[in-house]
Amino acid sequence: MDVQSIAMTVNGREYEFSVGTRFGQVPPEETLVETLRRRLELTGAKQSCSEGACGCCTVILNGDAVPSCMMLTVDADGADILTIEGLEDPATGQLDPIQQAFIDAAAFQCGYCTPGIIMALKALLNKNPAPTEKEVDEALSGNYCRCVSHYHVFDAVRDLIGAGKEGE
Ligand code: FES
């Protein structure tokens, strides 16, 4: 039987996995969030509902925000993936402006939803650096916060977009 292997880039690093049911192989039914968390120890993407409803597991895949619990790792073959761990500048350790804005606005409580929300915003701002409030709302429509941090999230986004505009 042919051994299927898959490759992907995560946070700029290339990974290759063999697919199968033997020890160390990626089973065909393994989801991307499981691979990220268990094999690559990238635990920023949180697994909560596991059915695409909460957004806690959001990562950016080929430029789009996706719930990584809804994607099989085998289907991510060839993908370029960015997780919350990849946002910090590796050379300087400086946080992404979105991360900094969340800290400045205290836009989280337990923080469980935060990586997913930040990645959804990152995908939006990469495509549209000056979104309207409605566009931000739409981009975050798949992300749920069980605490009461949503108002602070919007404060953080407002600060971020306002700061970007001032610098234009
Ligand atoms: S864990 Fe993926 S959307 Fe909830």
Ligand code: FES
């Ligand atoms: S800060 Fe707790 S779930 Fe959002």
